[in-house]
Amino acid sequence: MELQINGRAVQAEADPGMPLLWVLRDVLNMTGTKFGCGVAACGACTVRVDGQAVRSCVTPVSAVVGKRIATIEGLGAPGKPHPLQAAWIAEQVPQCGYCQSGMLMAAAALLEKKPKPSDADIDEAMTNICRCGTYQRVRLAIKRAAGVKT
Structure with missing residues (x-):
């Protein structure tokens, strides 16, 4: 089957019922x-x-x-990170880092829908779980990427 991933047509040989996660990772x-x-x-697979x-x-x-x-591989480019990726670094969001690709993709979807999100917008959209508890830094990074004063 043909999939449109990160702006490119990609062929994937997979059972139609296979979860997208495993097509991305394993196929x-x-x-x-x-x-x-x-x-x-948890949202790690977002x-x-x-x-x-x-x-x-x-x-x-x-x-x-x-x-x-759109996957995390298509969010930014080498030498040109997406504003969220730059904000993630500036706010020192990642600790263990495992949940971060899913968090970034959820945040990108939020900013696409609401370019200047409020705290309530962020709370509603960011349902991903971070075992390290970096939620306040995630909020700051989203606001930084959106150009919202904190």
Whole structure:
């Protein structure tokens, strides 16, 4: 099947019921998207599908054929990080780093929908779990990327 990933057409040989996460990681060797819980609770596997944050561990690949899929690999470019990635570094968000690709993708979906998010917008959109508890730094980084004064 043909998938549109990070602006490119990609061929993937996979069972239509296979979760998108495993197509990305095991079939296409795109390992930036992480497996966390497998039940859409933690958000480590978050990617964007047509701009919306989606938990790829429970999304069958057949559900995203013909849609725009964006993964962490397509968020920034070498030497030119996405504003969220630059803000993540400036605010020292990552500790262990495991949840960060999913957090960044959820934040990117938020900023696409609401370029100047309020605290309430951030709370509503950022349902990803960070075991290190960096939620306040995540909020600061999102606001920095959006150009919102804190």
